Amino acid sequence: MAEKILLVEDSQTQAAFVAAALAADGYEVEVVHTGEDALERVRRQRPDLVLLDVELPGMNGLDVCRALRRERETHALPVLMFTDLEGSPDELLGLQYGADDYVGKSEPIQTLLGRVRRLLDRARDHQRMSDHERLELLKAASDVLSHGVNNPLQVILMSLDLLDGRTEQDERGRRALANIRRYVNRVAKLVRNIEAVARIAQSTLVERRMLLDLRQALEEAELSAKADQDWKL
Structure with missing residues (x-):
């Protein structure tokens, strides 16, 4: 282009x-x-x-x-x-x-063309470096999420399994547990998406258009992970 x-x-x-x-x-x-x-x-x-x-x-x-x-x-x-x-x-x-x-x-017009090319090349190099820095930050954040979020989520899910086995729950309690499970699973899905992007950051070259596609995917995942406002406990 x-x-x-x-x-x-x-x-x-x-x-x-x-x-x-x-x-x-x-x-x-x-x-x-x-x-x-x-x-x-x-x-x-x-x-x-x-x-x-x-x-x-x-x-x-x-x-x-x-x-x-x-x-x-x-x-x-x-x-x-x-x-x-x-x-x-x-x-x-x-x-x-x-x-x-x-x-x-x-x-001479060639001087102008040369300076235009130099500035565009410099801007592209700067953008490439900025993308790399952002991906490195994302990679570090995914490491924190893996240990700081995934493990507690698994504990919550196991606790929900135990609570599901209790027969004395009323309908209100069962709905509450179902809501909690659904939102925990959404958060876990978002974390997996971030981890997937971070793995791509390990490659030596990431094209700009790939970053835009990944950003769009993350935004969609984040929207799907947001809690609905329809809790009816």
Whole structure:
């Protein structure tokens, strides 16, 4: 799948030239011409990188960059500043406002393409490392769950078996025990799902799409494990 770049440039001519070069290099490019439109577009569907002109009508590129860095969902989004003059104060300000790098408009287009590729590669490496760290944390949590939750659950289930054998229980007591057993089994199922994901974390490479599938599976398991609100004791 082609990586998505949001190009924010008020000049129609400049935008067309840069967008064509990026598309020829294999990227999917969307162009907007104002800072306000850029923020709206990013919030609606996050790109892989923002190529951001400094001089924009209304909200300028520096303010856009600062706004992106303030929001949790976009604070790590790669931003490449696009400036008119190399060595201008805008470059330093852009880096201070959170831009990852800058490129002058007068520089060869291959320089821009090289910096785009470098930022995307760096972002991918960072994401891969973040995924690995999260999986390591999940793996450690599953070890705790195995010993700290599974064993008590087994004791509870055995105790329920003993209580089920008591003949003097009334209907109310039997329903209570059935509810307890059902919820204990749901918790046990959730723990097994977490353990399964943790085992996958031991592999040397975990693809991003696999992580998303696993996260969805865990969320579904968690929903099924939540206690119903229909206890009728």
